[in-house]
Amino acid sequence: MSMSSSIKNKIYFSKYKTDLKIGQGSFGKIYSAHHINNGEKYALKLEKRNGSHSLLETETYILCYLKGEGIPFIKSFGFSGEYNILVMELLGKSLETLFQENNCKFSLKTVCMLAEQMISRLEYIHKKYILHRDIKPDNFTLGLGKQNHIIYLIDFGLSKKYRSSKGNHEHIKYSENKRLIGTARYASINALRGCEQGRRDDMEALGYVLMYFLRGNLPWQGLKIKKGDDKYKRIYETKKNITPDELCAGYPKQFCEYIKYTKSLSFEQEPDYNYLKKLIYNVMDERGYTLDYIYDWVQNKKKSDISNKIKVNKENNYNTNKNKNKNKNNIIKNKDSNNKIKEMANKIKTKSYKNNIKSSFLNKREINNNSKLNHTFHPKNNYKQNEFKANKIENKKLKNKINSLRNKNQLIKSSEKRNEGKSLLKKNNLHDTHILETLLNNEIFESTGFYTNESHNFKHLNNNHYKFLSELNTSSKKCKEIEN
Numbered sequence: 001m002s003m004s005s006s007i008k009n010k011i012y013f014s015k016y017k018t019d020l021k022i023g024q025g026s027f028g029k030i031y032s033a034h035h036i037n038n039g040e041k042y043a044l045k046l047e048k049r050n051g052s053h054s055l056l057e058t059e060t061y062i063l064c065y066l067k068g069e070g071i072p073f074i075k076s077f078g079f080s081g082e083y084n085i086l087v088m089e090l091l092g093k094s095l096e097t098l099f100q101e102n103n104c105k106f107s108l109k110t111v112c113m114l115a116e117q118m119i120s121r122l123e124y125i126h127k128k129y130i131l132h133r134d135i136k137p138d139n140f141t142l143g144l145g146k147q148n149h150i151i152y153l154i155d156f157g158l159s160k161k162y163r164s165s166k167g168n169h170e171h172i173k174y175s176e177n178k179r180l181i182g183t184a185r186y187a188s189i190n191a192l193r194g195c196e197q198g199r200r201d202d203m204e205a206l207g208y209v210l211m212y213f214l215r216g217n218l219p220w221q222g223l224k225i226k227k228g229d230d231k232y233k234r235i236y237e238t239k240k241n242i243t244p245d246e247l248c249a250g251y252p253k254q255f256c257e258y259i260k261y262t263k264s265l266s267f268e269q270e271p272d273y274n275y276l277k278k279l280i281y282n283v284m285d286e287r288g289y290t291l292d293y294i295y296d297w298v299q300n301k302k303k304s305d306i307s308n309k310i311k312v313n314k315e316n317n318y319n320t321n322k323n324k325n326k327n328k329n330n331i332i333k334n335k336d337s338n339n340k341i342k343e344m345a346n347k348i349k350t351k352s353y354k355n356n357i358k359s360s361f362l363n364k365r366e367i368n369n370n371s372k373l374n375h376t377f378h379p380k381n382n383y384k385q386n387e388f389k390a391n392k393i394e395n396k397k398l399k400n401k402i403n404s405l406r407n408k409n410q411l412i413k414s415s416e417k418r419n420e421g422k423s424l425l426k427k428n429n430l431h432d433t434h435i436l437e438t439l440l441n442n443e444i445f446e447s448t449g450f451y452t453n454e455s456h457n458f459k460h461l462n463n464n465h466y467k468f469l470s471e472l473n474t475s476s477k478k479c480k481e482i483e484n
Contacts, residue, residue, distance in 0.1 A: 007021075007029070007031060007046060008020075008021070008031070011036065012033075012044065012080050012085055012087075013076060013078065013080065013085070013087070015035055015036060015037070016033045016034070016035060016036070016042060016044060016076075016087055017033055017034055017036050018031040018032075018033045018044055019031065019032045019033055019034060020032050022043070023094075025155065025157075027045065027047040027055040027056055027157055028045065028046045028047040028048060028056075028083070029045075029046055030043055030044065030045050030046075031043070031044045031046070032044075032090060033087070041090045042075055042087050042088065042089065042090050043072075043087075043088050043089065043090045043091065044085060044086070044087055045059075045085070045086040045088065046083045046084070046085055047083060047084040047085075047086075048082060048083060048084075049079060049082055049083065049084055054084050055157030055158070056077070056084045056085075056086045056157065057077070057084065058156070058157055058159070059086065059155070059156045059157045059159070060074060060077040060086055062130060062156040062159050063088070063156060065128065065130075066124075066125060066128055066130065066156075068124055069124075069150065070117065070120070070121045070124070070150055070151060070152050070153055071121075071124075071125075071152065071153065072088050072089040072091060072152055072154060073088065073089045074086070074087070074088050074089075075087040075088060075089070090144065091141045091142065091143060091144060091152055091154065092141055092142035092143060092144050092148060093141065093142055094137065094138050094139070094140065094141045095114065095137040095138075095140045095141070095142075095151075095213075096136070096137035096138045098142075098295075098296075098297050099137060099213060101297065102296050102297060102300070104216045104217070105213075105214075105216045106213040106214065106296055107296050108214065108251075108252070108283070108287070108289075109284070109287070109289045110213075110295045110296045111210055111213045111214055112280050112283050112284050112289060113289075113291060113293060113295065114140075114151060114210075114213070114295075115206075115210050115280045116277060116280050116281075116291065117150070117151040118140060118151060118153075118206055118209075118210075119203075119206070119273055119276050119277050119280070120273075120277075121140075121151065121152075121153040122135075122153075122199075122202050122203065122206060122273075123273040125153070125159075126199050126202070126270075126271075129161050129162060129163040129164075129165055129169070130156075130159055130160070130161060130162070131159060131160050131161075131162045131197060131198065131199065131201075131202060132153065132156065132158075132159055132202050133158045133159060133160060133181050133182050133197050133201070133202070134155060134157075134158045134159075134181070134182040134183060135182070135183075135186055135202055135205035135206050135209060136182075136183045136185070136186050136205075136209065137209055137212070137213070138155075139153065139154050139155045140152065140153060140154070141154055149293035149295075158181050158182065160172075160197075162198060162199065171268050172196065172198075173196070174195070174196055174267045174268075175195075175196045176193075176194055176195055176196070177194050178194045178195065178196055179194070180192060180194070180232055181197065182197075182205070184231070184232050184235050185208075185212075185218060185220070185221065185235070186205045186208045186209055186212070187201070187205060188200070188201040188204040188205055188262075188263075189204070189236065189239055189240055189263070190204075191205075192232055192235060192236035192239065193236060195267075196267070198267045198268065199265075199269075199270065199271055200262055200263075200265035200266070200267070200269065200271060203262040203265070203271045203276070204259065204262040204263060207255070207258050207259040207262055208259075210255060210258070211247055211248060211251075211255060211259075214251050214255070215251075218247075219238060219242055219247070220234075220235045220238040220239050220242075223235065223238065244256045244259040244260050244263070247259065252283045252286075254279040254280065254282055254283050255279075255283075257279055258276060258279055261275070261276070262276075
C-alpha cells in the first residue's frame with residue numbers, strides 16, 4: 001500500500017481527518033484536513049520518523065516563535081505511528097503554481113506588489129534573528145478568504161538563527177566549505193560558493209526570484225550538464241559571469257540596483273529594507289501603479305467572468321431575436337388567415353345576395369304560376385327550389401370553416417402570449433439567480449431551487465439580502481407553476 005493511499009481519509013490525533021493531497025517536499029507530504037467536530041479546515045504536514053533530525057520539529061519551533069502577519073499559525077504538532085505530524089493553517093496556491101497558470105510570466109505591476117510584501121516578510125523574520133535559507137516561488141503562498149491578497153512565507157525546515165536572542169546577541173561566525181542549503185536556481189553566489197549564509201543571501205535570492213517572475217526564466221536554467229560534471233559548480237560559474245546589467249536588461253533599472261546592492265553587502269551587515277522597498281515604490285510611481293492588490297490572476301478571473309457574461313448576453317439576445325422572428329412569422333400567418341377569412345366572408349355575402357335575389361324572383365314566379373296554372377305541376381320550379389336549398393347548405397359549411405379558422409387564429413395568439421410570459425419569467429429567474437451568485441457566493445442553493453433557513457450561512461444575511469431571497473423564492477415558484 002502506498003503512502004498516499006494509507007494517509008487519505010485517516011483520522012490523526014482523534015480530531016483531524018485527511019482529505020486531499022495538496023503538495024510535497026523533502027520532508028514528506030502535505031494534505032488538506034478538517035476537524036471532525038466543527039469542520040474547520042487545516043493543512044497536515046507528514047514526515048516519516050527515521051530517528052534523525054526532524055525538519056518538521058524545527059519548523060514547528062520557528063513558526064511558534066515568529067507568529068506574525070504572513071506567517072502561518074500552528075495548531076498542533078506530534079507523532080502518530082510512523083509519522084511526525086504538523087497541523088497548521090491551510091493556505092492557498094503558491095506563487096510558482098500561479099506563475100505556471102499565468103503562462104510563466106507576471107506583469108510588472110504584479111511583481112512590484114509581490115516584491116513589497118516579500119521584502120516585508122524577510123525583514124520581519126530577520127528582525128527575529130531567523131534566516132530562511134530556501135527562498136523560492138514555491139515557498140511564498142497566498143492566504144485564503146479575507147487574507148487572499150496577503151503573501152505568506154512558508155517552509156522553515158531549513159531555517160536557522162543567525163544571532164543569539166540572549167546576552168549580547170552575538171552573530172554567527174563566517175565560515176566556508178559549507179554544503180549548499182536551499183535551491184541552486186535562486187541561491188546567492190556566496191551560498192553556491194560554500195559560504196555560511198546570512199541576511200544578504202536571503203535578499204539576493206529574492207532578487208533572482210523577482211527577475212524570474214519578470215523574465216519567465218533565468219539564464220542558468222536548463223544547462224546541459226555532462227555526466228560527472230558538478231551541477232552546482234556550473235550554475236555558480238554561469239551566475240557569477242552574468243552581470244546584474246545583463247540579467248536585468250530591458251527591465252526597470254531599480255531591479256538591477258536591487259541585485260547590485262544585495263551583492264555588495266558584507267556577511268554581518270544588516271540590509272536596508274526601506275531602501276529596497278523604496279526602489280519598488282519608485283517603479284510603481286513612475287508608471288502610475290497603485291497598491292490595490294489586483295494581481296494578474298485576479299484580473300484574469302475578472303476578464304473570464306466578463307467574457308462569460310458577454311456569452312450569456314449573446315445567447316439571450318440570440319434567443320430573443322429568434323422569438324421575435326417567430327412572432328413576426330406568426331403575425332404574417334395571422335394576417336394571411338385574416339385575409340382568407342375576409343375573402344371567404346365576401347364570397348358568402350355575394351353568394352347570399354345572389355341567392356336572395358334568385359329566391360325572391362322564384363317566389364314571384366311561383367305565385368304567378370300558381371295563380372295562372374291553378375297549382376299545376378312544373379318540374380322546372382321544383383329544380384330551382386332544390387338548387388336554393390343546396391346553396392344554403394354550402395353557406396353553412398363556409399361559415400363553419402370561417403369559425404374554425406377564427407378559433408385557430410385565437411389559439412395561436414393565446415399560445416404566443418403564454419410563451420412570451422414563460423420566457424419573461426424564465427429570463428427574470430435567470431437574472432435573479434445571476435445576481436444571487438454575485439451577492440452571496442458562500443450560500444447553498446438547494447436542488448429544489450429555493451432558499452431555506454437551513455442554508456449554511458443564512459444567519460449572516462442582512463435584511464436586504466433576506467428580502468431579496470424571499471422575492472427570488474416567489475418568482476421561482478411562479479415560474480415552476482407555469483412550467484407545470
